Amino acid sequence: MKTSTRTAAVLVFVYVFVVLIAFAFTFTGNICLAALEMPSMFADGMILQRDQPVRILGKLTGASASRPVHVRLAGLEAHANPVSEESGRWIAVLPALPAGGPHVLEISCNGETRRITDVFIGDVWLLAGQSNMSFSLHGATDQNLLTALPHHGVIRAFHQDLVGSDVPLDSPPGGGWQKEDAQTVKSWSAIGYGFARALQAKAPVPVGLIHTAVPGTSISSWVPAASFSDSPAFFIWRKNWEDVLRNPGPEQTRYDAHRNAWEKQVAAARENGRPAPPMSLTVRFGPMSPKNPRRPAAFFNARVASFTSFPVAGVLYYQGETEGTDALAPRYADALRELVRAWRTEWRRKGWQDLPFVLFQLSGYGIASAKTTWPVVRQAQADIAASEPDVLLVPSMDLGDARDIHPTRKIALGRRAADLAAGRFLRLNGERKSAPVATKAILEGRDLVITFVGVVDALASEKSPATYFEIRRADGSWIPAKSVQLQGDRVRIVDAFAETSAPHAVRYLWTNWSASNDSLLFDRQMPVPPFLLTLQP
Template sequence: MTKNTILRTLCVGLMIAGMSDGVHAQEAARVDMKPLLHPLFSDNAVLQRDRPVPIWGWTEPQGQVVVQLDGDKQQTARAGSDGRWMVSLAPHAAGGPHLLSVMGSGAGEVATRQNVMFGDVWLCGGQSNMAYDLYGANNPEAEIAAANYPNIRLLQVPNAIKATSIQTFETTGAWQVCSPQTVARFSAVGYFFGRKLHHDLNVPIGLIDDSWSGTPGQSWVSGPALAAMSDFKPAVDALKQSESAAGTPPHLDNPNAPEVLFNGKIAPLLPVQIKGVIWYQGESNADTAAEAEQYRTLLPVLVNDWRAHFGARTPFHIVQLSSFKAPDDAPSDDPWPHLREAQLQTAQRLPHTHLVVVIDLGEEKNVHFRNKQEAGLRLAMSALDHTYGVKVDSSGPALRGAKVVKGAVELTFDHAQGLNLKGDESRVFAVADADRKFHWATPQIDGNKVTLRSVDVPSPVYARFAWSNNPRAALYNAAGLPASPFRTDPDAK
């Protein structure tokens, strides 16, 4: 979004703020009724294994709280002036079930949580392709009926749009055991990802669905992190000014405004311990070339911002945008390939950050493609490889280098055993000379090399692959994994 668009988006939400003082009063009342034990620690919860785990909630200011796991290992904590208390459980191996008990200093303040497991907790973030449930996947009835996994647990973070950070859920949110009765409306990508991890690792898996359809990346970044970006600082400042003028946080109803979903859906989780993040978002930042260009900076800011809160080495597995819209008859330069490049470069440049390519799974007329099984599987393979150190194939062919040979461009790839093209190979590679007017090229595969020639470009110097909204072919390796779209143009940043 441009600066003006961002400000307009924010102002619409602020105008609604003055319509109902009653809404403000109800909101304040809910915030003040904070629970003895944060809803992250409900029955059936999964706690992160093999590391200290913070447990927290609220009681009377300066009140004392006693926390027990399985009736022993008692810990005590004294609440601060705001009533918040916290203890840290010692690291536990995967397993359970455990009983978590908390007794506060107030009358009748007791909370008991049953069937608590230690395992791996993954945060599933993004917009609609992460939010889409199992009814939007292939074979939904069969998948739902087969979803009997007592040691996969599901938590959906309630939606909340906030001008300032909140500390707990304002509506019901609780862990559920994965079953045909609970899984149907859960994130399909998240579920298929977690199912594969559970199958291969044989440990409890906790999946936190923290997504919202149609939302841009800037909604998920904290105010301080966004304020460091010139494009978003005016909107962040306007939000602060509206709060100062009102004396209380304004009521908002637009989830697309900068920082509001970090405040409403990420902040209330903190400081939960997680194994990592799977992130599927970007469509709402690819409407224009300017927005796609902006994403080159925005996505790394988001990753680093979340790591500042969840841990500096938190793994991120990013799903690249799939194919969508009508295929091009001639080489084009639309925003979507530029945003895919921003995702690729973020994974290449940031540590513990990995790209999952799904360019071959998209549908021309459906931005929410149905093969969520394969998307979740590829995410899981990426996590198994890079986060767990399991020796599996998780990468498609990756461009190593490009050089100009006589009348051609020669591309060399890593992860290229069994290199092959599927689809219309005559309209997926393009080359250009110094004028950068691209024409389709004919590829010739030899081992880990692809040589490109075009009768329209006698002396090519630049190459592009799958550089369109909906490429007509994909380049695979023997593992059946596709290459990311790419270009060798000198202004590729």
């Protein structure tokens, strides 16, 4: 009996021990998976960039911080160990994948697996800038252009919370992917959606649109903190910011005026039984201060920095309206160059070499004499496109609006960008690589001759091409050209000496708004961007 009792006790002990061990393994596995943190862009419905190594990353916390992680996607596998037990950060890299899907991304740790479904491989474009880029599809008045595009494939959009940060974030706050349907696309960027639809008509692969643009933002919100604090290009922006910190009174006064005006509009709407106007971001964010999301570098840190760990097809950048002032416009070229180079530095620091930029030139706005600074911003955009590699300029003067800073023909602009990007960055045969660009102005006898590159057919104008050409005299004043001849990829201003004995420069469309498109220069429906050229000897 004693032996039997002793045997039974041993068996009970062994059973309990086995159960506890099994429970421990199960519990530890659950802890491992529960402690797995991943950036918010790793979610169901995500798009990953094709033809580039696929980087999957995350963080393990607590007791699981040193455990290996296994990743599987589209039949490929990779393993990663945390960089250190203290950080828990891990990175797994899979070979480049072609366009396709849907796939399932599996991340395993200690026997437990997290599944991210409906994953596609395609082209990912980051949408950046201010209100004309964030302008939503439901406000576009040319949506009929979408019906001309053939049946398309998968398009997804990534949205994130509207917050700023003083430090670069690893994960976009509140980020998530949206599938395309009749309701969701209404809030997507109209330019971005038009771009995606038109691009898919030429290259039928899935497209991901990462929304980062925020209305009313300065370029200073979109550069890394080091660029803002150290680059000579941002001297005037730093000075303005230091003035705000030193004396916040004027900013508070400006904000109070905005808020009071909005509150009066709300009161008037209620009194007349109308819906109240929405609160603008200027009112919502409060006066400019260290707490305002529009503060320097804050949107780069919160909305862009986390994406530097991943390859993208390129950046669509539409910004510059805020810099259309006498103080900032002359300095915009240097600031924009710094932004392009700083972003590329951040992507290269994470191991990615290519970061194409698509720059949208400011559209026409206001009466011709209302503002002379926007042409300076447009010229800055053109200069950066001409001097920095893999920067594409998209002209848009013809798609502007005299009375609205937010012109509504956004699908046409997105399609135009797709036409150019297809040739320049996707290198598709038969697609043009740029708009016609003026490169040189010289004297031939008494005529002034301008040479263009990027002309596919021939420069043409419905009416008088002389309307928007001007010649600069030696004293710095500008006079209109009298007679202009279009000669294929050249423009000849006849007898440029008729009004001035020594022409020094020539400019075209140097105005805030063109009253009619009839006198603009086009080449196969692609407009010639505004330009200013100094005559070469």
